[in-house]
Amino acid sequence: MKLLRSRFWAALLVASAMTLSAPTLQADEGMWLYTAPPLKQLKEKYNFVPDAKWLEHLQKSSVRFNSGGSGSFVSANGLVMTNHHVGADDLQKLSTKEKDYLKDGFEAKESKDELKCKALELNVLMAIQDVTAEVNAAVKADMGPAVAFKARQQVIAGLEKGVADEAKGVRADVVTLFSGGAYHLYTFKKYTDIRLVFAPEKQIAFFGGDADNFEYPRFDLDMCFFRVYENDKPIVCEHFLKWSAAGSAAEELIFVSGHPGRTNRQNTVAELKYLRDTGYPYLLQRLNRLEVLLNSWAERSEGNRQKAEEELFGIQNSRKARIGGLQGLLDPKVMARKQAEEDRLKKFMAAAADSRAPHPEFDVIAAGEKKRAAMIKDITMLENGGGFNSQLFGIARTLLRYSDEMKKGDTDRLPEFGPARLASLKFQLFSDEPIHDDFEILKLADSLSTFATHFGADHELVKKVLAGKSPRERAFDLVSGTKVKDPEFRKKHFEAKTAPEDDAMIAVAKIIDEPSRAIRKRFETEVDEPKRQAASALAKARFALDGTNSYPDATFTLRLSYGTVKGFKEDGKDVPAFTTMVGLYDRSKEQGNKGPFELPKRWVEKKANLDLKTPFNFVSTADIIGGNSGSPVVNKKGEVVGLIFDGNIQSLVLDFVYEGEISRAVSVDSRAIIESLRKVYDAGWLADELQGKAK
């Protein structure tokens, strides 16, 4: 059935001469493929038409950080610009006990001082080939789903193998776009010798911390520079971005070239309503609870704070992101637009349909979302461990299930115990990452309380889990009564493929294992699978309708966005597009120069040197999302005017829908980069390199 529908829409695609309304794109909407850039939109709104050379130059100056971000070449000598928070992982790995580069920053004045990163891979997209026909040709109409899946994987693997060349550093990926509406073969130049050149202090890169995260106005110097080497020498770049002499101005057209990670703009209205009415509120409830729990515990001692800090930041970041997304979903104007888009697709599908082929995809998805809403709390509590928020529990359950699953054949196991996964499972399981009993008890007691509340404390399962104790007492007993904290103990049982009977934590994992597996199976068969098939059919219909007049959901591959440098209105007040350096000092002062608002020493000492009118951060209407961090912002001449590092809270709706009134991408201004390099860091040599001045 899946195949048949797929072929049906493929046929439509070829003969798509139907008269239907044009896609309802918003001004400045889109994360466009370089093979189908928004030429019409740019011409109409901005009277600007980039030519092929312009596009190729920007494409080949763009860099993908495989650790999860974007960057760009900004000098002929392989200098790469990205965000401090994109480089943070490498800054941490390069730090020593004596030198904390993440916190204090780094500068290599000469080539010999540049530090080689431990496992960083950068990719540059060199060529794109449409292989949709080849991939589709390999899948025959009479194949069952499993055979079709394998056939598709085989042709893709063949296409990739034909181009990839490890010796030459050529990587090839077939990218699935429009949920299978199109397949493109991407060829990348791959670099693995990446060296750290410069980073400022974390305090200025993340100025304002969680309090100002996703907010605007902002004052962050979220930048970091690396250099790409081959054969122990900096590469010579054919394509790199020049620095704009003037920087950007309000109302100016700008472009963003980067790697948006994932969007859900093809979600149906039923899926969005599930998220709006059930998914997000429930997740927020859990995040709020955890934030309060961890925050109040962290405040009780410095030791607690260190143990909880990282997890707490992650919770706060998610909480802010979800609140922003939920505001968008609760905006009737947003939902009306999604409804209109869906109606247009439905009309198209109805017109294309014959009486023997009804198209129940929307209903299938809506029914799936209803089941999901009914099951989400059970599955969260049981299979997703929401009722057992403890690393030790996670380990105990893994050991228990591993011992059960290894008795089965390779293909009968739960996928996470499949042959291909065992190496990484072992790697995780044998890790000697420290686990803190007190922190474990705190989280486990709290989650056991939610578990009891969810099912009702009189539920048989709850009684078995609590074993006559209060959640707090039980958490203590479980954490004290398990040996899975010891990596040697884990190794022993992993190798023996056994799970000890007398371990308290393993025993509790056993209590919930049957209902947990049952709800997971129901979820997979009643929600996931029907939805996956329906979504794929819809994606193909959408592609048949709009083809390359549209853009696919984000896939962490290179995209081109565009927009205007522009402030926005919040609570009736104008928020200007630009902040300046004086604003940084004002903000710090108004916060008593404390906590996340404390300025690094150098910024205090060098204040008098600075032109305080220098623009610091700015916002634009460009269409971005997570993964775009570190993307260059360029003007019509293709010159760097900024560096993407965040979105405002209103932009968090971009996951589902583009909105250009109040959603904004937040960038570091190119002028702040130069001003601070020259006057705070005495790194004129780097500013010179960026500005193309001779050494």
Add this chain to the structure above:
Amino acid sequence: MKLLRSRFWAALLVASAMTLSAPTLQADEGMWLYTAPPLKQLKEKYNFVPDAKWLEHLQKSSVRFNSGGSGSFVSANGLVMTNHHVGADDLQKLSTKEKDYLKDGFEAKESKDELKCKALELNVLMAIQDVTAEVNAAVKADMGPAVAFKARQQVIAGLEKGVADEAKGVRADVVTLFSGGAYHLYTFKKYTDIRLVFAPEKQIAFFGGDADNFEYPRFDLDMCFFRVYENDKPIVCEHFLKWSAAGSAAEELIFVSGHPGRTNRQNTVAELKYLRDTGYPYLLQRLNRLEVLLNSWAERSEGNRQKAEEELFGIQNSRKARIGGLQGLLDPKVMARKQAEEDRLKKFMAAAADSRAPHPEFDVIAAGEKKRAAMIKDITMLENGGGFNSQLFGIARTLLRYSDEMKKGDTDRLPEFGPARLASLKFQLFSDEPIHDDFEILKLADSLSTFATHFGADHELVKKVLAGKSPRERAFDLVSGTKVKDPEFRKKHFEAKTAPEDDAMIAVAKIIDEPSRAIRKRFETEVDEPKRQAASALAKARFALDGTNSYPDATFTLRLSYGTVKGFKEDGKDVPAFTTMVGLYDRSKEQGNKGPFELPKRWVEKKANLDLKTPFNFVSTADIIGGNSGSPVVNKKGEVVGLIFDGNIQSLVLDFVYEGEISRAVSVDSRAIIESLRKVYDAGWLADELQGKAK
């Protein structure tokens, strides 16, 4: 029906010679009436029997702070000891722009320096008379509920009037005990000229702030001293508590004499299960959400922090209290005890019942709790304003309802608009307390989101309320579009008894008014009233069963508790009963002497003077609850050994049930009071007065 049942149990009470098991009191349980002290328990467990003189002395040395706490006379010259947090309100009222006594403390070395409090009333209980027979005699069998209610009020008013004497400062209250099982006429000596004598800094009184609130070990000097005057002279006390020379020791018997405010120990199991499975979890969800909202907003600027601080502290305090209570309710051992108590009462009632009089009270209450669970979210969102968390909304609704209600007769109105309430309504409505637009928008936007989530964003009512906007936009429109912020505007409409049609906030209040009134009415008639009648019948049965072998739920009247100075176990570790002064300095140091752990200047400077082994705080098994703050802790000789100021987190279950294993009352040690007065505050004169040394 109510009357009939009431008489039935009254009859039983007289002839209660039934053989049933004794009340299942726990060791050290009880907030006992002075007219029915736990002599048997004290004799059995401690081999100590206080005589009438001992009891009278402790009773008449005890003081009620009508602002909501307890205290005691501690010198012949009318010196009264209580907590800093009990005196805080008066410390604040006595402060000036120049002198912040709440923050910095206060000392009056001489009588003339003592500051007279603005509106503080203290009461000392002088006599107790059982008037149950008189009250019951006034209520005849054939009276309907309303007539019976009035008749009871009349006889009570008459009894009070017969004893009260304004000129002599004698106050009389008939206190309803055991939900009407007994009526006692309490005669108080009333004092209204109360002067501030001494208070330490808030930083040492509340050392540890919210982080350590309800926790143990603790290091708080939560004390404050007043003096009682009559005719402009300190009174001469016949009864006051002497200071113990040695202080207390672990395992020693101690007594607490104070005014517990309210307990719910007569709740049925169904009521407790409602709280456990629905009420507390739902409230905690809302508290968590608000705490995260206010906390993250407060962190964005100092101005925000000031606006949100007070509300945030209240939320955190409630959150901690509920988490503690919920842990208790989720403890199967606690619930098993409540079930056993209930079974015992059921057995008694079944044995006493005749076939024509079934006793469905437990079922009535259980049915009421089911309805309550089904209605609680609707009523919270609508009538309790959970969906409209905004002062401006509250004012707008009051103006709207006032204009509607004033068209009705006195007795037809909602009670809050009854003739007796109009004065205080006006007082509140005309207040010019500042209201901050940004804070209002923050809270309203958040609560409108919860409102939309609760009913579902597609619900007609939600659509009307949001009017096509996102919650954030709508909140801004409502706050900007109302004039009710202006007290003059309110006055005008209050006097004209009108509600303007063109005010955005009043308009939104109007949109929800009909469904809000409807759910309130359903709640009152289907939950409140049936439960009230059933609970009253159960209370009388309970009294018939146990009479004065038990103690009534707390009523903010004088009670005697007792217990042992004793540590407890937490996570398998022993928490010792006493902390010492060295622990204070250690805790401050380990927290970097920051925030709530920052020591006052004097404590830093005078450290060398102190005997750091001096006990600071201690815990005991005494049965206390909110209202007991400031209660003296005395030994067998009736000498002061401590000053109650808190309970540990485990004690929060005491609202429902006494628990002596891990629940603890927390006191300031009498030795820390003397040591700090002499060596930190150079207030040897006050220490001398406490220790009864001649001046």
